[in-house]
Amino acid sequence: MPRPLSHIRVLDLSRILAGPWASQNLADLGAEVIKVERPVAGDDTRHWGPPWAKDRDGKDTNDSSYYLSCNRGKKSITLDISKAEGQKILRELAAKCDVLIENYKVGTLARYGLAYDDLRKTNPRLIYCSVTGFGQSGPYAARPGYDFVFQGMGGLMSITGERDGEPGAGPMKVGIAITDILTGMYASLAITAAIAHRERGGAGQYIDMALLDSIVAFGANQISGYLVAGEIPKRYGNAHANVVPYQVFPCKDGHIILATGNDSQYASFCKVAGRPDLIDDARFRTMTDRIVNRAALIPIVSDIMRTRGMHEWIEVLEAANVPCGPINNMKQVFEDPQVQHRGLRVDIPTAAGGSCPVVASPLRFSATPVEYNLPPPLLGEHTRQVLQELLGVDAKAADALAAKGII
Numbered sequence: 001m002p003r004p005l006s007h008i009r010v011l012d013l014s015r016i017l018a019g020p021w022a023s024q025n026l027a028d029l030g031a032e033v034i035k036v037e038r039p040v041a042g043d044d045t046r047h048w049g050p051p052w053a054k055d056r057d058g059k060d061t062n063d064s065s066y067y068l069s070c071n072r073g074k075k076s077i078t079l080d081i082s083k084a085e086g087q088k089i090l091r092e093l094a095a096k097c098d099v100l101i102e103n104y105k106v107g108t109l110a111r112y113g114l115a116y117d118d119l120r121k122t123n124p125r126l127i128y129c130s131v132t133g134f135g136q137s138g139p140y141a142a143r144p145g146y147d148f149v150f151q152g153m154g155g156l157m158s159i160t161g162e163r164d165g166e167p168g169a170g171p172m173k174v175g176i177a178i179t180d181i182l183t184g185m186y187a188s189l190a191i192t193a194a195i196a197h198r199e200r201g202g203a204g205q206y207i208d209m210a211l212l213d214s215i216v217a218f219g220a221n222q223i224s225g226y227l228v229a230g231e232i233p234k235r236y237g238n239a240h241a242n243v244v245p246y247q248v249f250p251c252k253d254g255h256i257i258l259a260t261g262n263d264s265q266y267a268s269f270c271k272v273a274g275r276p277d278l279i280d281d282a283r284f285r286t287m288t289d290r291i292v293n294r295a296a297l298i299p300i301v302s303d304i305m306r307t308r309g310m311h312e313w314i315e316v317l318e319a320a321n322v323p324c325g326p327i328n329n330m331k332q333v334f335e336d337p338q339v340q341h342r343g344l345r346v347d348i349p350t351a352a353g354g355s356c357p358v359v360a361s362p363l364r365f366s367a368t369p370v371e372y373n374l375p376p377p378l379l380g381e382h383t384r385q386v387l388q389e390l391l392g393v394d395a396k397a398a399d400a401l402a403a404k405g406i407i
Helices: 018-028 084-094 147-153 178-199 211-217 220-229 263-272 287-292 294-305 310-319 330-335 337-341 383-391 395-403
Strands: 009-012 032-037 052-054 060-064 074-078 099-102 127-132 206-210 246-251 254-259 345-349 355-359
Touching (some): 009 084, 018 127, 032 084, 074 383, 099 178, 254 294, 254 310
Parallel strands (some): 009 032, 009 099, 127 206
Antiparallel strands (some): 246 254
């Protein structure tokens, strides 16, 4: 059975993370993704090591693990689009593609004659997605954008980190480039929606994706609370603003996450903890009561949790259907029986003779499962193949382009 996007060809001019994350999602869904990179240098993240990918002998290659994380399922071609001949080739490729993704600074591709308005003249069905920090318009449009900046600017760091008055209090960024990942996910959704629109008789269209927009949208209930009540959300550390008790607690041999999301789960916890009196305590009877009286309840729960070890707590809490869990490091994540059962590690053979470990797509389909046929490509691995198959460029012509530094 063909995969959902096996009829779609994507020209990916993006680099770093947000754009490549979007195109990797499309590749997982079956799209043919052609990654266009600069000759010699390639995607910046190829060089963001160590750690490095390994060859068949276990030796380091020239590609970082960062690059591996967001480029599986793609073909790589090298093309110098700053030169007129490179621009001509890109226009010819765009005419044969369904989607183009790019994350150049605002106006850069227009100077090369490669903007959406240029390319749609020969391919009106083209879906053209631009990913930038601040979007294509507005007072900040010309600024470069970096994930860390947006975590602060978009409000995320104002609600992330230990609460004021506690040791180590202060704003804290998330441990991954979450703004990039979010923008890549939103871009994937926008592109597939544009494909659906086109397949119902519409034309191609332009998609303007901004990292700032994405991280602000990510504020979800925290921003909704501010917009409704006018109160600026605070940092709660590992606690929850609207659910109590719902946080990390120390126990005899480490820490555990306790997540009582409703009154029934709270009552079950109290019974397991040997404190049924807390169920009908007027201060804690409902979720609203517990939120209002958080300062009284949390010290009580903390004392209770210190009486047992983490694994003992997990066993009894799970038996009582009380949501809980350990805090795993990455090694422990992949040792977890559920993670292993779900097959979240996938090893793909590489052109260098080694094996590339990647994290499986979380998209699970009953009829069109995700396949992992192509590892993250070597720089320019498919240049001649793509130019020959799509544009009819023979070996002699390819040699001439290479001699000029175009490919």
